[in-house]
Amino acid sequence: MPLPPLVEPIDALTPREQLRTARHQRLTGLGSEGQRRIAAATVGVVGAGGLGAPVVLALAAAGIGEIVIFDDDDIELSNLQRQVIHRLQDVGRPKTDSVVRVAADMSETRVRVVSTRLTHENAAELITGVDLVLDGTDSFDSREIVAAACERLSLPLVWGTVQEFAGLVTVFWSAPPEGADAVRLHDLYPPGSEAPACSAVGVFGPLCIQAGSMMASEALKLIMGIGKPLLGRIAMIDALAGTVREAPLRAARATASARPAAPEVGEVDEPGAGAVIIDVREADEVATGMIAGADHLPLRELLDSLDEMVGDLKGSDVVVVCQVGARARRAAQALVGRGVNAVVLRGGMDGYNSRRHAA
Structure with a gap:
């Protein structure tokens, strides 16, 4: 009415x-x-x-x-x-x-x-x-x-x-x-x-x-x-x-x-030794630089292939990276919801680079 x-x-x-x-x-x-x-x-x-x-x-x-x-x-x-x-x-x-x-x-x-x-x-x-x-x-x-x-x-x-x-x-x-x-x-x-x-x-x-x-x-x-x-x-x-x-x-x-609550996701300032690093940015973004050893998998592709990925990632420490953190959090929540130990890089690449320059 x-x-x-x-x-x-x-x-x-x-x-x-x-x-x-x-x-x-x-x-x-x-x-x-x-x-x-x-x-x-x-x-x-x-x-x-x-x-x-x-x-x-x-x-x-x-x-x-x-x-x-x-x-x-x-x-x-x-x-x-x-x-x-x-x-x-x-x-x-x-x-x-x-x-x-x-x-x-x-x-x-x-x-x-x-x-x-x-x-x-x-x-x-x-x-x-x-x-x-x-x-x-x-x-x-x-x-x-x-x-x-x-x-x-x-x-x-x-x-x-x-x-x-x-x-x-x-x-x-x-x-x-x-x-x-x-x-x-x-x-x-x-x-x-x-x-x-x-x-x-x-x-x-x-x-x-x-x-x-x-x-x-x-x-x-x-x-x-x-x-x-x-x-x-x-x-x-x-x-x-x-x-x-x-x-x-x-x-x-x-x-x-x-309304189910989104899984809690932790943050790290640096990827730990042996961690699997997944960079979910787009190709033009990773062209400006990536963390050594990171795997590139854009967010949409990651979300579309979660079922295939989970078996390989369980038991590993996973750090998800994007430019500022929001996309990484979305990806990490999806992984955590499937039992993967995933965290995000605090502040994304912008935050990571700022911390390195400050040091």
């Missing part, structure tokens, strides 16, 4: 916006009132990257009243494969510049830029004043900061994540309207969760657009009070299979017993 709309509609659209949004206003259930609610809304968008970019495009095109964009990064050339609001000539400039330009080029949407990095201490104060938040960040530290601020302010949080060929989209809300159950980030991920960064494992560019557009749709539905928002449900996108499935998402106390 729809939830109550988040905002009251403005009295009237400008003549230009009235004409520009005509196709929206012909939609049954949206109409003039829904479009005027969109124009009245202020949304916070955290991150102008892979998810934030299509979110900004969709919301500006929809005629959202104001976007408050939170980002302190500059554009890098490698961003352009998936961050569709930036252009080649933007490389080196703040990502927020692209948001300001796109909104001005598409609609009457106002943009307010916040370039201060969000922390647990300042996030709630900086986010205050928006009607909802869309989180497009790519680390658990950032996601927990944003989620905690939204819980403190009782704001709905439209949340998404993408990695490799998979994406997730849902809505968290600690204080939803009567009749709806509260769902929080930690109902999906326990505190302190980790996952490989996109820079480590990659992300399929079109998937960002797909997940970001779903996030924008959820925001608009909440603003207008139409449709069935993804509160209490999570959409799971598989770009390789071309499918979008959903699963229920409820409070952790109801589901924690059903």
Whole structure:
């Protein structure tokens, strides 16, 4: 069932916006009132990257009243494969510049830029004043900061994540309207969760657009009070299979017993004598240097061949290596779950090289 709309509609659209949004206003259930609610809304968008970019495009095109964009990064050339609001000539400039330009080029949407990095201490104060938040960040530290601020302010949080060929989209809300159950980030991920960064494992560019557009749709539905928002449900996108499935998402106390904990994995600063060293980076990464004696097996190949590997590795001490540690942890957890004594090299090759240089 729809939830109550988040905002009251403005009295009237400008003549230009009235004409520009005509196709929206012909939609049954949206109409003039829904479009005027969109124009009245202020949304916070955290991150102008892979998810934030299509979110900004969709919301500006929809005629959202104001976007408050939170980002302190500059554009890098490698961003352009998936961050569709930036252009080649933007490389080196703040990502927020692209948001300001796109909104001005598409609609009457106002943009307010916040370039201060969000922390647990300042996030709630900086986010205050928006009607909802869309989180497009790519680390658990950032996601927990944003989620905690939204819980403190009782704001709905439209949340998404993408990695490799998979994406997730849902809505968290600690204080939803009567009749709806509260769902929080930690109902999906326990505190302190980790996952490989996109820079480590990659992300399929079109998937960002797909997940970001779903996030924008959820925001608009909440603003207008139409449709069935993804509160209490999570959409799971598989770009390789071309499918979008959903699963229920409820409070952790109801589901924690059903969610198996990831195996604990230890860390070492140096591979021990006689250890089997497995480097799970990609070919272009190992070309820059490997630990002497390490075997190269990219993460995907390792995960696909676990059953064949386990027999040879049992009884050995295994040290798994990647660039910064996230992929190695994923591989080591898979090995430990099959009875292999596996640990990760602390900080990956970056940490290993730093320690050697410091010595």
